[in-house]
Amino acid sequence: MNVRTSSVAIAAAFALSLTALAGCSRQPAAETPPLAGARLGGPFALVDQDGRTATDKSFAGRYRAVYFGYSFCPDVCPTTLQVLMQGYRSFASASPGAAARLAPVFITVDPERDTPAVLKSYVAAFGKPLVGLTGTPDAIAAAAKAYGVYYHKQATAAGASGYLVDHSSQVILFGPDGQPIALVPTDQGAKAVADTFAEWVH
Structure with a gap:
């Protein structure tokens, strides 16, 4: 040669x-999802902002970003939801097909005040496709327990117009099979939210 x-x-x-x-x-x-194997999530039977029955099976086959809070929350909840939906819209702009398979879900921990009508107005302020869910106190308690969420209704302070509800604040991304994938870092801004969706939602 x-x-x-x-x-x-x-x-x-x-x-x-x-x-x-x-x-x-x-x-x-x-890559193994950060929350793989965590005992989070499970069956629930609630009601959406349009008064329709909504269960965990209503979201079968779709990713879901789940957040527990309440509409009368003065600061944490509206800030979290605003960042979540800003991140979702950014993700949807870049990957509309994948975003169509993702449902942002807000579940109240204050069913006494958060009726379907109240939730309908509240979630509309953050834009579609955010879903609001409420239910009986027992149904909410069961859902919160399954999703690892703590909440506690405070006594109404003197001179206050209403009570507050202490609650844990985290958005959790679940896969189409209902298994937990990762925490959605709303505390890091909309870009971090969009990046998390881009990494795991396909």
Whole structure:
């Protein structure tokens, strides 16, 4: 084999190796979701903002970003939902097909005041497709327990117009099978929310 033939052979072999590596790079090993195996989520039977029955099966086959709060919350809930939906809209703009498979869900921890009519007005302020869910106190308590959410109704302070509800505040992303995937970092801004959706929602 002369030098020219040898060089051509080496170049061809190098090109083939690059092609093989490129092929491998397009099929990376699946990363394990941060919340894989966590005991979060489960069945629930609630009512949506239009007064229709909504269960966990209503969202079967779809990703869902679930947040528990209440419409009378003075600061944390509206801020969290605003960032969540800003991130969702950014994600939807870049990946409309994937976003169509994601349902942002707001579940109240204050069913006494958060009727379907109240929730309908509240979730509308943050934009579609945010879903608002309420129910009986027992149904809400069962859902909150299944999703690892703490909440406690405070006594009405003197001179206050209404009571407050202490509650844990986290948005959790669940997969189409209802299994938890990751926390959605609303505390880091809308871009971080969009990036999280882009990483896990397909």
